[in-house]
Amino acid sequence: MAFLGTRLYLGLDASAVTAAAFGDGLGRPRPRALADVPLAPGAIAPSPSAANVVRGEEVREAIRRAVSGLGRRVTLVLPDGLARIALLEVPGRADPRDFVRFRLAASLPWPASEAIVEVLPAGRGRAVGAAVRRSTVVEYEQVAAAAGLSVEHVHLAPLLALEGLMRSGARDAVHAVLGDVALCLALFHGGVPVALRNRRRDRSSGEAERLRDEASRAAAAAGDGSGRLVVSGREAARLRLEIGEGVVEQSLPGPAGWSDSEETAWIGGLLA
Amino acid sequence: MSGQPDFGTAPRPSRAPLWDRVALVAGGLALLASGAAAWRARDEAGTARVRLAEVHRDVETASRRLRDLEGRARAGTPLLPAADAPPARIVSTLASLLPGHARLDGLSIDYGRGGVLQLNVVAREAAAWDLFLDRLAREPRFREVEPGPESRDAEVRSPVRAVWVGGAP
Numbered sequence: 405m406a407f408l409g410t411r412l413y414l415g416l417d418a419s420a421v422t423a424a425a426f427g428d429g430l431g432r433p434r435p436r437a438l439a440d441v442p443l444a445p446g447a448i449a450p451s452p453s454a455a456n457v458v459r460g461e462e463v464r465e466a467i468r469r470a471v472s473g474l475g476r477r478v479t480l481v482l483p484d485g486l487a488r489i490a491l492l493e494v495p496g497r498a499d500p501r502d503f504v505r506f507r508l509a510a511s512l513p514w515p516a517s518e519a520i521v522e523v524l525p526a527g528r529g530r531a532v533g534a535a536v537r538r539s540t541v542v543e544y545e546q547v548a549a550a551a552g553l554s555v556e557h558v559h560l561a562p563l564l565a566l567e568g569l570m571r572s573g574a575r576d577a578v579h580a581v582l583g584d585v586a587l588c589l590a591l592f593h594g595g596v597p598v599a600l601r602n603r604r605r606d607r608s609s610g611e612a613e614r615l616r617d618e619a620s621r622a623a624a625a626a627g628d629g630s631g632r633l634v635v636s637g638r639e640a641a642r643l644r645l646e647i648g649e650g651v652v653e654q655s656l657p658g659p660a661g662w663s664d665s666e667e668t669a670w671i672g673g674l675l676a
Numbered sequence: 677m678s679g680q681p682d683f684g685t686a687p688r689p690s691r692a693p694l695w696d697r698v699a700l701v702a703g704g705l706a707l708l709a710s711g712a713a714a715w716r717a718r719d720e721a722g723t724a725r726v727r728l729a730e731v732h733r734d735v736e737t738a739s740r741r742l743r744d745l746e747g748r749a750r751a752g753t754p755l756l757p758a759a760d761a762p763p764a765r766i767v768s769t770l771a772s773l774l775p776g777h778a779r780l781d782g783l784s785i786d787y788g789r790g791g792v793l794q795l796n797v798v799a800r801e802a803a804a805w806d807l808f809l810d811r812l813a814r815e816p817r818f819r820e821v822e823p824g825p826e827s828r829d830a831e832v833r834s835p836v837r838a839v840w841v842g843g844a845p
Contacts, residue, residue, distance in 0.1 A: 482683065522681035534681070541685050558684035567680075 410436055412474050414467065414553070415481035415561060415670055416544060418448050418584035419638065421463065423470035423478075424671050433674060437474055440668075441466040450485035450585045453513045457543045460550065467551035479557040480548055481670050482541070484583030484602070487534045487560055488512055491590075491600035494531050504533030512537075524563050526570065527596035534560055561670040562588045562602065565636065568673025570596060575634070578619040581669045582637030589619060591626045599626045607639075612646035637669035748788065756791040761840050766793065773811040777804035781833075791840040793818075798833050805832040812836070817843050 411433070415422040421441045426433035443466055447459040457463055471478065488508050494500045500523040509516035514537045524532040545555050565581040566588065573595040581588040582605070591599040599622060606614065619633040635643050763785060770780055774797075782796035799805035805826070813821045817840065824835035 480684075520683045520685070522683055524681060534683075536683050538685055541683050545685060555684060555686070557682045559681060560683060563681055 410475065412471065412478045413481055414471060414478040414548065415668060416448055417483040418450055419443060421466040421470045422668055423474055425474045426674065439470045441470045450483040452486050453537060456486060456540055457547045460547055463547050464551045467548060471553065476552065477554045477556050478548065479559055480544055480555050481559050481561050481564060482544055484562045484588065485586035485604060486540050487536045489532065489534045489562060489588065489602040491526060491530055491597055492533050493529055500531045504531065508533060508535045524567055532563065532566055532600065534563055564670035565673035566590060566597065568676030572676035577632035577634045578623050580615060580619065580633065580635045582640055584638050589622050591622055612643045615643060616647050636672055637667060640667050756787045758787055760842055761785060761791045766840055769817055773808060773815060775804045775807045777801050778808045793838045793840055795836040797836055798831060800831045802828060802832055812838065817841050
């Protein structure tokens with residue numbers, strides 16, 4: 405049975421379908437129900453321009469299981485790895501969305517006219533811009549509709565996580581927000597991002613060490629010598645363990661009872 | 677809860693900017709207010725029309741009366757001011773003319789016709805009646821004395837018409 409006064413989020417990524425129901429009310433949303441249904445490798449392959457939903461029937465079944473009893477109207481959360489994301493300084497008089505479209509157009513691996521562009525205000529005249537190919541969004545919307553769901557909104561997992569970090573006044577550090585196939589490295593100063601990188605993950609051996617080195621380089625390039633690293637998202641617990649708990653911290657924890665293996669950065673962003 | 681970015685491809689109901697919505701609401705309220713004012717004005721116009729019709733009727737009545745009075749004036753029956761024919765003086769004059777067995781039973785004064793009097797006289801004896809008529813006819817303050825039909829069963833009852841001329845008491 406669906407809960408009254410709840411908002412249902414449905415996240416799809418390469419390793420799992422995640423449903424999270426949050427109670428609407430005063431203050432921050434409270435988690436009411438969470439479900440994580442693993443996917444076999446290759447069922448979803450987040451990509452900017454290639455087909456993402458590879459085995460539709462398998463994904464549909466996972467969606468049905470994840471949302472069972474939680475509701476039919478969802479906010480769809482697209483995974484990291486399919487959008488072009490950048491932190492941009494927006495000129496005062498420019499429309500942020502138009503400016504982001506203009507700046508990202510040349511770097512898109514698809515015609516700019518096919519891009520859906522959205523903007524997340526990031527303070528100090530900056531904005532996090534993201535561009536997603538329309539046909540890619542349609543793939544995810546169609547698989548959700550085929551599972552009997554009504555899609556009310558479509559969001560992007562790394563933007564939800566970054567929004568939560570900004571809302572919670574993230575400490576000065578390099579924040580690594582991990583998806584299954586891609587990650588965002590955001591250097592925060594004074595509670596807002598001052599530098600942002602988004603790239604695909606290399607989960608082969610030595611990922612933790614590479615992540616630590618990359619975070620150090622990103623911090624140094626931005627003039628931050630602290631080298632503090634904060635890791636959130638998929639497999640964050642493993643990476644924190646490998647890097648060393650004294651060096652790396654956790655920033656966007658999941659709700660109580662949410663196991664480390666199920667840690668999802670966008671849910672942490674909603675709860676922040 | 678975030679609700680800002682939305683990458684959905686389905687057409688969403690467009691949401692007008694806040695000021696546009698405020699202006700729309702204000703416009704709606706102004707429309708309602710002007711509608712209410714127009715309705716009130718319509719009621720007031722109806723009331724004014726009824727009042728105007730009443731005034732027209734009053735004017736018409738007054739005009740008719742004025743025409744009537746002007747017609748009478750042209751016909752030579754001028755109005756007699758009440759000050760020239762005070763009822764108390766007329767009655768006292770008549771009382772002085774009545775003999776002992778006669779009495780005045782009624783009197784009307786028509787100022788609009790120049791002071792025409794209508795007397796109702798009752799006399800116990802025909803002689804008293806004749807004496808009253810004689811005195812009245814000779815009295816200079818009355819003219820055009822016209823006795824009406826007489827009833828002489830046990831006593832004489834008769835209306836008398838006369839015109840008050842007035843003069844020194």
